[in-house]
Amino acid sequence: MKFGIVVFPGSNCDRDVAYVTQDLLNCPTRMVWHEETDISDLDVVVLPGGFSYGDYLRCGAIAQFSPIMSHVIAHAKQGKFVLGICNGFQVLTETGLLPGALVRNRDLHFICDRVPLKIERTDIPWTSAYATGEMITLPVAHGEGRYYAHTDTLKALEDGNQIVFRYANSSGEIDETSNPNGSVNNIAGICDRTGKILGMMPHPERASDPLLGSVDGIKLFHGLLAFMNQQRLQPV
Template sequence: MKFGIVVFPGSNCDRDVAMVTEGLLDQPTRMVWHQETDISDLDVVVIPGGFSYGDYLRCGAIARFSPVIKSVIEQAQQGKYVLGICNGFQILTEIGLLPGALIRNQNLSFICDRVSVRVENTNLPWTQAYSPGGILSLPIAHGEGRYYADQKTLETLEENGQVLFRYCNSSGEIEAKDNPNGSLNHIAGITNPQGNVLGMMPHPERASDPMLGATDGLKLFKGLMGF
């Protein structure tokens, strides 16, 4: 399985993802500069975290106009996998591959922490390596991670099983105090209706290396690869 990691001016988690896909899982991986347009050789496109174009205007607002974005949309429409992490999730909502928006954290402060998230759906490759209802400990680092959508969109996401990850406490209970950014329905990650596009605010790539003492994120990549 060949991975491509999109690099914008301001991306800073691209090498973290490559360390997982290439370093830990020994999968062919290449960095895709945002001005490229031919990514047809890729099986999985990852839009990593960071601050694309300095997050000017709003997160992802400028990145959406990069030449590579048209190709990313085409890849998604062909059923290939697209993963957006943190700033990547923000970009996926900006370009319409995922519904809703990521807005300023409820407390209006940047949050860098480790949180618990519950696996809500294991019927997709992204989460098939996890147990239903499993609790993961993953890092977050964002100032605009509060998921927002209108009520109809929220209902559709829930009914279709598009919510893959939800903020919770270490026991898996959903309480307001364990929602780090105020996301509606405690949403931490969602997919498109087809399930091949995933956006999530927590960073699985930063919780994949045994050397760091955190491996809860590794199964997301392994599940995608079928083992």
């Protein structure tokens, strides 16, 4: 399985993801400059965290018009995998690959911390290595990470079981005190209806190496790898 990590001007977590996919998981990985137009060789596209185009206008607003993004959309429509982390999640909502929007944090402060998350579903490849209801801790670093969606969109997400991660306390309770940024329904990550496009504000790549004190994030990649390996073993 080959990963491609999109590099926008202002991306700053691209090398972190590459370290996970290439050095820890030993998967072929290439950095994809935002002006490239051929990603046909890739199985998984990752839109990393950072400040694409300086986050001018609105986070992800300019990146959606980058030459690479029409090809990322085509990649997704082919049923391939896409992961958007932090700024990457913002770009996915701007392009319409995921619903809703990421807006200014509730208290208008930049948040840099480690937060508990509850795994809401494990029947998609991305989270198949976790247990439903499992509590993990991942780093967050954002100023515009408050997930917002209109009532109808929110209902569709809930009814369609598209909420993958929620902010919760260490006991798994989901309430306002465990919500770091004011996201509606404590939403920290969502997927599309196929489960192949995932957007999340927390950074799994920053919790994937024992040297960093946590490996809660690497199971996200392990689940995807296990799914892809299983698919290859199935008879045609």
